[in-house]
Amino acid sequence: MRNQINRLTLTALLLMSSFVVHCATPDSGVVFNKLTDTLYVTMNNQGANVGMLVGEKAILLIDAGAKRPGNAQALLKGIRKISNKPIKYVLNTHYHFDHTGGNPFFAAMGATIIAQQQMRYSTRPHHLRFKQQFSMSFAGEEISMFHVPGHTKDSAIVFLSKANALFMGDSYSPDMLMYEGVEGKAGYDQMVEKAMSLTNHQSRIIPGHGAISTASDLKRSHEIRDLYRARVGQLYQKGWSAQRIFEDKQTKAILGSGITYYGLRLPQDIIESNFIKAFELTSAQLSRFEGVYVSQDGITTEIFEEDGKLVIRRQGSFLAELRAMSATSFDLVGFPFVQQEEVNFVVSKQGAVEKLVLSIPHRFVLNQWIVAGDAVKKP
Ligand SMILES: [Zn+2]
Incomplete structure (x- = not known):
């Protein structure tokens, strides 16, 4: 190889x-x-x-x-x-x-x-x-x-x-x-x-x-991508961490010396995009999050359903998919260079979705600052 x-x-x-x-x-x-x-x-x-x-x-x-x-x-x-x-x-x-x-x-x-x-x-x-x-x-x-x-x-x-x-x-x-x-x-x-x-x-x-x-x-x-992805998936399903997969000699050998990426990000991205299973929510459960949310600075974030998945887009900022991790928290998929970012929804006792809270540990993404924090759902 x-x-x-x-x-x-x-x-x-x-x-x-x-x-x-x-x-x-x-x-x-x-x-x-x-x-x-x-x-x-x-x-x-x-x-x-x-x-x-x-x-x-x-x-x-x-x-x-x-x-x-x-x-x-x-x-x-x-x-x-x-x-x-x-x-x-x-x-x-x-x-x-x-x-x-x-x-x-x-x-x-x-x-x-x-x-x-x-x-x-x-x-x-x-x-x-x-x-x-x-x-x-x-x-x-x-x-x-x-x-x-x-x-x-x-x-x-x-x-x-x-x-x-x-x-x-x-x-x-x-x-x-x-x-x-x-x-x-x-x-x-x-x-x-x-x-x-x-x-x-x-x-x-x-x-x-x-x-x-x-x-x-x-x-x-x-072909190299296919081999690498398959290997990462196999090891991930065995319970290996992204770090361990990244350091594995056989996994590294697939890439050889000619192909690089941002180190650990490669297996992390591949796992996130292909192998993490979403927490199962029905279409009705997903659709209650749909709507427009407004943060204090007036910037709007829209959540909508597309092909059975939730998509988040923030005006003049980003577009990503939301993958459910629990009934009210979601991971952002298709959001490069960022790990441990998530969106949590605040739901009232009556079950109404009130606001979203975006948390991003590394907020400088794609050469711009992403404004994390609360956004209130428009009625
Ligand atoms: Zn690019």
């Missing part, structure tokens, strides 16, 4: 070097590499990889990651080394800040931001939202975006049919098993199936992080 991963990395490197036609000096900030006459990609942006289509009149970006103030300006400098045309569109692969951090900056410059409709619960500006699929023509290219919930509820992949290039955001990375997301195995299986149906052995697959890959790299990474 170790050899397999090394081969994967090597293939990715070789492919990258053969694809890269234009390359500026390494110390010149953000550098875009030319893939076709109109398509460029930067892999040293201070956020996720960014794709750029340069048309006769304007520019389209795929993602606009910027982790810190000044990063979007640096990205613009990189763009300006290639073209001075106005930036007309930004397509977002999902709401995570390292992919959308530049949205406000480019929106202020007049760009129209396009994203999947769940993006409306993020703090980033966006203008056009699609549900399942979105298509447009730009710079002689046919662009299609597809909703592939997996890594996040709003994840999308972007296919450029003429360039035969698939931008996958964080649905895939050659170096990491990305955050498993609320859909677990089912989400990743469907996403890979979609990606495979769009691509062939000549396609370029551009991950959100890491080097340009091929369809067989994606397939191999997916």
